[in-house]
Amino acid sequence: MEENRASSIMGWFRQRFGKQRNDSDQVKPCPCSQTCSSGHSNTSSSVCSSSSSSSSPKSSISAKPSASDQPLPSVLSSPFRSSLRYDVFVCHNDADSDLAQSLASFLEAPSNGLRCYLQERDCPAGGAVSTELLQAVQDSHCWLLLFTPNFVKDDWCSYQMHQVLSEGPMSQRILPAVVNMPRSQLPLELRFLYTVDLNTNKEFGYTLVYKAVLQYLKDMSEKQKSSSASQTDG
Template identity: 90%
Template structure:
């Protein structure tokens, strides 16, 4: 009786787990070429490839046309769209933001001192020229920025060029807005603390809005000059 009982149990195990192993063998990658009849294609593979080809057929962001304002005469009147002011310790963040703005799908022109200031030139002179030759000024305000006298100098150069202007874009990161320099607290501020990608996009849209607004204001004056 005991031998018959054990034999029955072992038979159940072989039947149960032998079936699971066979099922697994049939779905393992590489097994289909051995088990599928010749002349039959792998439907999951073909559907996957057709799906991927349909995805690749969609236009990428870089294929989308740039906003028309980037072709306006007003925009081309200055060399840079965005002057990026930052502390040396925040160079990686500044370069990341500039790379986003300068991406082919966005098409802006940024000034970064460490990249665009000519070697051997007078830094203060080159800086002032870059400020005057930029449509907007992005201040990357961090704890390092607040403690940096050089950043404070750049900030005041910007403020002297366009006080109370939408051209000035303070972007706050790694600190609360309440710790902004007093000179910047009345300005619209971009918060990079919670979502940098969203903040980058907001900076981009702010620059475009300024360029579009100024381009439209330039049109009536240009038309009146041509009529005269």
Template identity: 60%
Template sequence: MEENRVSGIMGWFRQHFGKQRNNLDQCKRSQRDIPSISSSSCSSGNSDYTPSSLRESCTSSKSQSATSEKPLPTVLFSTFRSTLRYDVCLCHSDKDIEQAQGLASFLEDPSKGLRCYLHERDCSLGGAVFTELLQALHNSHCWVLLFTPNFLTDDFCSYQMHQALSEGPMSQRIIPTILNLPRTELPQELRFVFSVDLNRNKEFGYIQIYNTVLNYLTERLEKEESCNVSQSDN
């Protein structure tokens, strides 16, 4: 009786673990039949053993790595730039929050490195709306006014525009930006100021805004350095 019980147990072990061992051996044989692909074959471009999909993946990874490693403009590390908390204050209608967030995401991308103020995101909880806006305008290098049909019919947007004009009248700090609106619909105060048109090519318009901010920071930095040199000479 005891022998039959032991024999049954041993049979179960052989059936259970023997099957696992056979599967493991079969898996190892299959792995030996597949050519190994190492990182060296990827970097050396060995097409004999690298599937096209993997080669494309490697190429894409290298391209993305090269883009992410591109250094930011030196002006973004200047002392002058750090004197204000934000590079751009985005003035927009509450109904256009998604468009404003899209622009902010582009400018704040690590490859761009700008600092943006979005009222809905950066306003201090419990703070007075108008006070927070005035502080943001005063603490930003440039102001992007996102003109849309919603902007033109919003009294608070009109207030934002006039506050920006009072902070830096006729300066490169104000960047009128139009979306879903013809240029001729701009307020008279900004009718003859260069504006960015997002209607045709939004991404190209984003790049224009980014370059405008960089140009402003660079010009101000050069003036700052020139003044310091003149003062040291005197």
């Protein structure tokens, strides 16, 4: 009889606590996406999370270096180039200001790195125009004369041209460029110089101007180095 009672008590315990254990072992449905089944274990949420993150697109495309990331020519760091404030003095008629600014913007772009002088931009307020002009001519390595029909009719432009010629006649420093006119209409004083033609392809002409300035800076920088070396040896 005692055995029956003990057996009855043990049966009651198994029935009572066995049911609670079975209830706690049931897993609630996964609240993530429909691809997750209700039979996931307790690690199902972390699995779903890692799965969703791995499905996102990867942004591992490396950016291509821009033109401004390319190193500038070494001559632009030379002592000779630093000896003057400007690389190019842009002489032009007032009616051609947009064209002059377009050319200066090309030469001064980060990928090119030149320094230009434009009278309307760089002449200080209150300064005497003729004095400031002469100072800018003397403080520039090269002089670009932007010849247009407006230029050849302008006495002020003619004055600037002769200031340039007096500073560096027969030199690489003078760069005539023609726009909207043939080369044959250049002033007689400049017809012996190589002329950049901007009539057909302005960007190509801008590139020629840039290369001409770099070549001048390179030639003069090397000449200065040779002169310094000769003096040292002597």
